[in-house]
Amino acid sequence: MELEKKLNKKVVPPMHKYEGDPRKPKANTSTIKRLLSYIKKDYQGLFWIVIIAILISSAAGVIGSLFLEVLIDDYITPLLGMEHPVFTGLLKAILIMTGIYLLGVISTLIYNRLMVVISQGVLKRIRDEMFDHMQELPVKYFDTHSHGDIMSHYTNDTDTLRQMLSQSIPQVFSSVITIVAVFGAMIITNIHLTIVVILCVLLMFFISKTIAGKSSNFFIKQQRSLGETNGYIEEMINGQKVVKVFNHEEEAKKQFDVLNEELCHNATEANRFANILMPIMGNIGYLQYVLIAFVGGVLFTYDIGNVTIGAIASFLQLSRTLSMPIGQVSQQLNAIVMALAGAKRIFQLMDEKIETDGGYITLVNAKHEGGKLVETSRKTGIWAWKVPNEDGSFSYVELKGDVRFEDVVFGYNAEKVILHDINLYAEPGQKVAFVGATGAGKTTITNLINRFYEIDSGTILYDGIDIKNIRKSDLRRSxxxxxxxxxLFTGTVMENIRYGKLDATDEEVYAAAKLAKADEFINLLPQGYDTVLAGDGSGLSQGQRQLLNIARAAVADPPVMILDEATSSIDTRTESIVQKGMDALMYGRTVFVIAHRLSTVQNSDVIMVLEQGRIIERGNHEKLIEEKGKYYQLYTGAFELE
Structure with a gap:
């Protein structure tokens, strides 16, 4: 009694305390700032090189345009009045101009190549963190989210991020620097012509803002629709046999058409505005070019503002240099909006609450020494719960497989309770069976033993220990x-069986396969245990796949087994063969069995009949038959399970 009190005391030493994922960024961090933080973590040095290269590239373009004025006024115009022109100075000036543009080209090449490295590295890190975080999410998340939509985070959403990081960000940054530099150069060159440019640019920005505002909302909707469509396609692929069996093709098409139509509408609206932006910007740029030429000609003709032919040519070049980055910024805004929508979806997944674990009791190998249970590093066949004490020492409780539910209440949501005041116990080595209609709560009970879900009230004890105090990974290992x-996973038969115990030897895998009666059909495969399975074992029958599933559990050799309709996919003849292996597998273990076939539970030590989340009958087969209650009705066929 003293030990039980100590085991269930909520004492969690700091070294075993779980307080969530330390990598999780603050909730109020903006999406763009969060994205840039990835660059800062791993590629800060390279990113500074990119910025410097962009500055050099932009400066080269502006200096080249300004140098055009010097070239015309100082080198070309004087040659027109010479009887014997000397081209040495002009050639030198052209070489200087060529060098400036060449430096700009090299800088552009450098920052584009580096941004590819940075963007792919950032995406790799995001995918790694997203997958790592996904492994820590509770089962509830996958039960409530479409698998296709989750997959869309790794494909469509990350692809929009790739485009933004490798193309949009450097282009926008380069364009902004170029715009600022060009404006400065224009003001220095001629203020009158600069006013003409400012009026055109204001018109560009007004149109860009109006069109981008209309398209951005549709780009966000497009990403969401894409995820929903992918989710539906994934469901239809997985359930294609069911679709065909029930002649559901036309209805499936109709539902897909609705989703596809919504995606088409959102994508069309988003791209309709995006695609008209560049032509409009281009035409305004041409209009600006004509206006500058006209105004410049007037100023030169009437000698206003000391305008020269070289200044007009230089200004025309600057105007073209300005129009292009403004157009690029406008074009990339849509890509950025779409990428940020994808990034938001990615970060929403990464911000999902991970599976909490307040457990501090672990599972270790143990041996009996001097009448006491002590921890050992080698495998002995004896397992023990390692319980930390307040003074820093440890107590050890042998794992026997005693599982008890005390007044357990549970519901998947607050509105609907699934289990009502469940009280049950399974003593070490007992076989406990659950019988009842679909939805009665049989599988839910086994999910609670695994702590896939947390109970609302009551207690679940495992060898006298509240399972909330056992670390989840150790609990599930038992x-x-x-x-x-x-x-089944892509890999060999051997690897699929070894999934239950990664360090299992080949001999242990063979023994587990023989125990599950899978050895016979495995040896008939082309490469035996080395046969590669793909597509969830699509080349095997349902029964053969289940035999491998049973072998996987057998190689793990746990003290407690849960068999959830384990033989439902196997024909009656195969079931009788497998049942012998199952009996050997269950020997000496605590076993929970869920089965619709009552023939598989007759030899259970305890049979519990559930109805609407309550245990209405309990006892062995003979006792329940004598009582002539619900189990008797099920057994005699007076009432059938649904």
Whole structure:
């Protein structure tokens, strides 16, 4: 009793305390600032080189345009009045001008190449963090979000980020610097012509702001629609057999057409505004060019403002240099808006609350020494819970597989309670079966043992320890589970079985396969245990896939097993073969069995009948038959499970 009190005391030593993910940025950080923080972390030096290269490239363009005035007024015009012109100075000036432009070209090449390195590195880090964070999310998140939409974060959303980081950001930065530098050069060259340019630029900005404002909202909607469409496609691919069996093709098409139409509408509206922006900007640029030539000609003709032919030519070149970056900024704004919409979706996933874990009790190998249980680094077949004490020492409790529910209440949401005051116990080595209609709460109970979900009230004890105090990874390491739905991964048969225990030897894998009665069909495969499976084991029958699933649980060799409709996908003949292996697998373990076939639970030590989240009957097969209640009705066929 003293030990139980100590085990369930909410004492969490600092060294085992979980306080969330330290990498999680503050919630009030803007998306663009958060993106730039990735560059600052790993590529700050390279990014400064990019900035310097952009400055040099922009400066080269402006200086080249200004040098045009010197070239015409100081070198070309004087030659017109010479009887024997000397081209040495002109050639030298042209070489200088060529050098300036060449420096600009080299700088542009450098920053574009570096931005590719930076953007791909940032995307790799974001994908790594997103995947790492996804592994820490609770099962509830995946139950409530479309898998296709989640996949869209890794594909469409990251692709928009790639375009923004590698193209949009450097172009916008370069354009802004160029615009500022060109304006400064224009003011120095001629204030009258600069006024003409300012009027045209104000018109450009007004049009750009109006059009970008209309398109940005549709770009955000486009990303959301894209995720929804991908999610629906993923569902249809996974359920294609069901679609065909129930002749649901036309209805599936109609639903897809609705989603596709919405995506088409949002994408069309977004790109309709985006695509008319550049032609408008280009035409305003041409209009500006004509106005500068006209006004410059008037100023030169009437000798106003000391305007020279070289100054007009230089100004015309500057105006073209100005029009291009303004157009680029306008064009890239849409790409940036779309990328930020994708980044927001990515960060929403990364900001999802991770699976909390206040557990501080761990699972270790142990051995009996001098009448006491002590920890050991080698595998002994004996497991123990390592419980930290307040004085820094540890107590050890042998893992036996005693599981108890005390007044457990649970609901997936606050509005609907699924389990009501569940009280049950499974003693070490007992086989406990759950029987009841779909939705009665059978699988929910096993999900609570794994702590996939947290209970609303009550207590679940494991060897006398509140499971809230056991670290989740260690808790789940002590449990083996065979689900109704099988999941095989791309890799060999050997690797798929070893998934249950990554350090399992080949001999342990062979033994587990023989125990599950999977060895016979594996040896008939082209490369036996080295046969590569792909597409979730699509080349195998449903029964064969389930046998591999059972073998995976067998190789883990856990003290507690959960069998959730483990043989439902296997035919009756195969089931009788597998049942022998299952009996061997279950021997000496605490086992929870969920089954619709009552033949698979008759030999259970305890059978519990659930109805609408309550245990209405409990006992072994003979006792429940004698009581002639719901189980009797199920067994005799007077009432069938749904």
């Amino acid at each position: 449990l083996g589970i065979v689900l109704q739905d099988t999941n």
